[in-house]
Amino acid sequence: MEEPxxxxxxxxxxxxxxxxxxxxxxxxxxxxFYVSIGETYGAAQRGGAVMSHVxxxxxxxxxxxxxxGRAHIILGFxxxxxxxxxxxxxxxxxxxxxxxxxxxxxxxxxxxxxxxxLDDILRVMKDLVSSVQVVEATELAKEAGDPIMQxxxxxxxxxxxxxxxxxxxxxxxxxKMIFAKKRREANLKAFELGVxxxxxxxxx
Amino acid sequence: MSHVxxxxxxxxxxxxxxxxxxxxxxxxxxxxxxxxxxxxxxxxLDTLAGLARKFDxxxxxxxxxxxxxxxxxxxxxxxxxxxxxxxxxxxxxxxxFLMTVNLSGTRGGFILVTGDDPSAHSTTTELDxxxxxxxxxxxxxxxxxxxxxxxMTKWAFDLSEELGVICLLRSTTRLSHSRGTVALGPIxxxxxxxxxxxxxxxxxxxSRITSMFHGILHDKLRKAQEKFENSGFNWYLGKExxxxxxxxxxxxxxxxxxxxxLLGLENDVGILKLGTTWPLPEKLVSTHxxxxxxxxxxxxxxxxxxxxVKMLAAELAVEGVGPIRFYGKKSNHVRGxxxxxxxxxxxxxxxNSLMEAKKLSxxxxxxxxxxxxxxxxxSYVPARSMSFCAGCPHxxxxxxIKKALKLDGREGIVTGDIGCYSLGMLPTGFSVAxxxxxxxxxxxxxxxxxxxxxxGLDKPVIALAGDSTFYHACIPALINAHWNKxxxxxxxxxxxxxxxxxxxxxxxSGSNALGFISPKSPIEDICRSIGVAVTVCDSFDLxxxxxxxxxMLQAEGTKVIILRHECPLAFPRKKKARVYVDTDxxxxxxxxxxxxxxxxxxxxxxxxxxxxxxxxxxxxICNGCGLCAKLCPAEAIIVEEGA
Numbered sequence: 049m050e051e052p053x054x055x056x057x058x059x060x061x062x063x064x065x066x067x068x069x070x071x072x073x074x075x076x077x078x079x080x081f082y083v084s085i086g087e088t089y090g091a092a093q094r095g096g097a098v099m100s101h102v103x104x105x106x107x108x109x110x111x112x113x114x115x116x117g118r119a120h121i122i123l124g125f126x127x128x129x130x131x132x133x134x135x136x137x138x139x140x141x142x143x144x145x146x147x148x149x150x151x152x153x154x155x156x157x158x159x160x161x162x163x164x165x166l167d168d169i170l171r172v173m174k175d176l177v178s179s180v181q182v183v184e185a186t187e188l189a190k191e192a193g194d195p196i197m198q199x200x201x202x203x204x205x206x207x208x209x210x211x212x213x214x215x216x217x218x219x220x221x222x223x224k225m226i227f228a229k230k231r232r233e234a235n236l237k238a239f240e241l242g243v244x245x246x247x248x249x250x251x252x
Numbered sequence: 253m254s255h256v257x258x259x260x261x262x263x264x265x266x267x268x269x270x271x272x273x274x275x276x277x278x279x280x281x282x283x284x285x286x287x288x289x290x291x292x293x294x295x296x297l298d299t300l301a302g303l304a305r306k307f308d309x310x311x312x313x314x315x316x317x318x319x320x321x322x323x324x325x326x327x328x329x330x331x332x333x334x335x336x337x338x339x340x341x342x343x344x345x346x347x348x349f350l351m352t353v354n355l356s357g358t359r360g361g362f363i364l365v366t367g368d369d370p371s372a373h374s375t376t377t378e379l380d381x382x383x384x385x386x387x388x389x390x391x392x393x394x395x396x397x398x399x400x401x402x403x404m405t406k407w408a409f410d411l412s413e414e415l416g417v418i419c420l421l422r423s424t425t426r427l428s429h430s431r432g433t434v435a436l437g438p439i440x441x442x443x444x445x446x447x448x449x450x451x452x453x454x455x456x457x458x459s460r461i462t463s464m465f466h467g468i469l470h471d472k473l474r475k476a477q478e479k480f481e482n483s484g485f486n487w488y489l490g491k492e493x494x495x496x497x498x499x500x501x502x503x504x505x506x507x508x509x510x511x512x513x514l515l516g517l518e519n520d521v522g523i524l525k526l527g528t529t530w531p532l533p534e535k536l537v538s539t540h541x542x543x544x545x546x547x548x549x550x551x552x553x554x555x556x557x558x559x560x561v562k563m564l565a566a567e568l569a570v571e572g573v574g575p576i577r578f579y580g581k582k583s584n585h586v587r588g589x590x591x592x593x594x595x596x597x598x599x600x601x602x603x604n605s606l607m608e609a610k611k612l613s614x615x616x617x618x619x620x621x622x623x624x625x626x627x628x629x630x631s632y633v634p635a636r637s638m639s640f641c642a643g644c645p646h647x648x649x650x651x652x653i654k655k656a657l658k659l660d661g662r663e664g665i666v667t668g669d670i671g672c673y674s675l676g677m678l679p680t681g682f683s684v685a686x687x688x689x690x691x692x693x694x695x696x697x698x699x700x701x702x703x704x705x706x707x708g709l710d711k712p713v714i715a716l717a718g719d720s721t722f723y724h725a726c727i728p729a730l731i732n733a734h735w736n737k738x739x740x741x742x743x744x745x746x747x748x749x750x751x752x753x754x755x756x757x758x759x760x761s762g763s764n765a766l767g768f769i770s771p772k773s774p775i776e777d778i779c780r781s782i783g784v785a786v787t788v789c790d791s792f793d794l795x796x797x798x799x800x801x802x803x804m805l806q807a808e809g810t811k812v813i814i815l816r817h818e819c820p821l822a823f824p825r826k827k828k829a830r831v832y833v834d835t836d837x838x839x840x841x842x843x844x845x846x847x848x849x850x851x852x853x854x855x856x857x858x859x860x861x862x863x864x865x866x867x868x869x870x871x872x873i874c875n876g877c878g879l880c881a882k883l884c885p886a887e888a889i890i891v892e893e894g895a
Contacts, residue, residue, distance in 0.1 A: 060636070070266070070431070077266045077433055085266075085431035088373070095639045095856050109397055111506030112430035115514065115599040117617030132633045135625035139617055153636040154680060157850040157859060161634035172628055176621065195872060 052105035054114045058133040059125025064199035069100035075218035086112030127169045142177045147185040179251040192238035204242020261438040269427040270295035272398045276405025281440030284327035285311045286320040289753035290339030291374040292428040293367030301765040313765040316724040317342035328362035330446035337365040340379040354388045355456035355465040357416040361409035368424045370596035380553035385420045385530040391476040392530035393421045396505035398432030415472045477531040485527025493543040494522035504550040511602035532560045549580035579609040639680035642857040643875025645791035645817035646673045650681045656801035664712035669694030671718035692725025702738035712805045713740040720750040720758040733810040742812045747819040755822040779812045791817035827894025829876035837888035840865040
């Protein structure tokens with residue numbers, strides 16, 4: 049494992065970034081890692097871009113912000129936000145897992161900015177880094193019962209990818225703990241769908 | 253999901269900085285907690301409120317920060333351990349009491365926690381509250397890690413109680429809102445009785461008595477300094493007797509450690525990490541100034557350590573210490589995007605400072621990657637501006653204000669205030685608000701604008717205020733307006749919660765911090781008792797609110813209109829209406845509206861179907877408020893009430 053391992057979860061306010069980073073972080077603490085998580089708040093409920101920096105270390109506590117160009121993995125909940133984060137924190141070795149479902153910025157809806165075509169976005173990502181895996185996480189979340197659980201599917205993808213040292217059982221334990229009985233099974237299913245699907249998805 | 257209340261000493265858990273501060277208070281045996289919500293500090297009280305029943309704590313959200321500090325001060329006078337938490341601007345609000353309770357002294361351990369916000373992520377200032385510790389002559393703590401946030405809070409209670417003085421614990425966004433691994437300690441469950449004997453007096457006095465208390469306060473500070481000299485929260489790491497020493501505090505410590513590692517300077521520089529920064533532990537600092545030829549200061553926002561250490565170095569010159577070359581804010585080595593002393597720190601800022609000071613080179617991102625990425629980002633990735641949530645009543649209220657001002661035709665001035673509706677300055681709020689400062693400044697400045705007719709400014713004035721903001725800071729200004737006959741219309745945007753900071757209750761919501769039922773002080777009753785005209789409208793009853801706003805804009809004197817509708821995030825609709833576009837009625841690009849719903853109205857639920865060239869509703873985002881249906885000129889948006 050890289051020391052420390054730097055992971056960024058990026059998306060739009062309301063997509064469940066904070067829950068995703070907490071599940072990953074709590075699971076890593078269970079597995080004996082020092083964990084640091086830096087979140088963007090403030091914009092969270094107001095449609096702004098949000099990012100969680102998650103850092104795992106076997107040796108010591110790190111600051112909660114990843115330096116420029118030092119992300120090992122980017123988990124993108126939204127394609128444009130994934131690209132934005134890749135520009136500042138990625139390098140050509142960065143591994144990307146991305147949900148391709150766009151959430152249009154208010155600036156685009158108002159006609160003040162243009163949202164690029166998805167194919168173009170993915171091509172640009174592929175040109176920048178060596179590994180880009182595209183996961184229809186929203187569709188899989190629907191399959192598990194609710195599209196809102198795309199964040200849990202994506203955490204499943206991250207853990208299932210083998211890019212992190214976190215054991216599959218650790219986030220499962222956290223999911224069982226944090227969700228009320230009514231939501232528990234659906235979230236576990238979403239997580240497991242993510243774990244399974246990522247192993248079948250070849251990088252672009 | 254948090255482990256903040258788990259009583260398993262030694263267990264390692266993931267905690268948010270604010271939770272760690274709350275946990276530290278629990279481990280110190282806190283009895284009495286108060287505060288006013290404000291990011292990044294809100295979760296400290298949120299957490300303690302959640303644990304109040306389990307650990308028999310008194311926790312209140314107070315009406316504002318000075319009342320919060322005063323209620324907790326009283327608890328401390330009676331021997332209880334008390335904590336008050338607030339954001340940086342809150343320290344300004346409570347400064348009057350802080351500047352006197354320091355002199356009167358305190359009994360039970362008493363901690364003020366401030367959450368500073370370098371880079372102003374969710375604040376209108378980058379105010380550095382450490383200056384209040386020096387201003388008020390009180391001990392200051394600056395935790396560097398989540399673990400220290402817990403441990404220092406606990407120690408601060410002990411020190412405060414031992415010396416009889418309030419202590420300030422300064423957090424910053426990257427501590428308060430970060431999560432990290434924390435080893436838990438035992439929770440102290442010490443029952444105390446509050447006592448106040450007939451001989452007790454608590455005052456900062458006046459004349460000679462005040463000066464005497466001032467002297468006593470300075471003695472306490474000297475005792476704190478002695479303790480700080482040997483505190484385990486201060487240490488020196490790296491090359492022994494290094495020529496190049498970094499002096500750092502707070503979050504700077506971890507950034508410095510990582511920057512030194514990235515640049516391979518581990519065997520070249522020393523880092524003096526200080527957790528107790530006022531009064532400065534001078535003996536400890538002197539030890540390292542003696543071997544330093546160059547010193548770099550790394551601290552969030554102001555050059556606080558920098559000034560204090562430089563003063564000490566000047567005194568040490570007669571002992572043959574120095575000359576030392578200093579790098580920091582003054583020398584412009586440590587700087588953010590807008591210069592030294594602006595923006596938050598991070599590893600890259602520290603790397604840059606070290607590179608310039610030591611004339612090194614380091615490339616954070618491979619040049620080719622960085623150039624390609626920058627090119628793409630500037631030409632390719634659209635901005636993502638903040639907007640009101642789908643179904644937010646503020647969007648309706650601000651639309652009504654825009655409309656009423658247009659009908660009025662006199663270019664009325666709108667003064668903004670603090671809350672979600674601060675977005676009234678942005679396109680999502682139709683850019684109606686023209687000023688924005690601090691809690692209550694909307695109606696305060698409106699008082700001024702409303703009395704400028706004799707100087708030639710004769711425009712109607714609208715002041716905005718949220719419900720929580722009204723109670724916090726608007727009542728004296730409303731009385732002032734009535735008294736001094738200011739021509740203004742106060743629009744209270746009442747969504748029945750303190751929404752911006754995470755939906756805390758307030759004096760109008762009928763519940764308290766613990767969720768128990770509380771008596772209400774309705775805003776309209778307060779306005780009536782002041783003697784001003786007041787009207788209430790539903791925010792979504794657009795025609796009515798535009799009509800009432802227009803009438804009130806025409807009337808002379810001080811008026812209030814309350815635009816009321818619950819925040820749909822805090823009070824979700826049980827049966828959401830289904831909203832959809834009748835594609836036969838929507839004329840698309842050909843309609844004279846020029847895509848009004850997406851271009852002007854700007855709700856994230858209103859999207860555009862490029863294939864069909866018609867409006868569309870994103871049903872996953874739409875909250876069913878139906879406002880767009882009222883505004884669509886083609887009446888193409890259909891609202892189907894929830895069955």
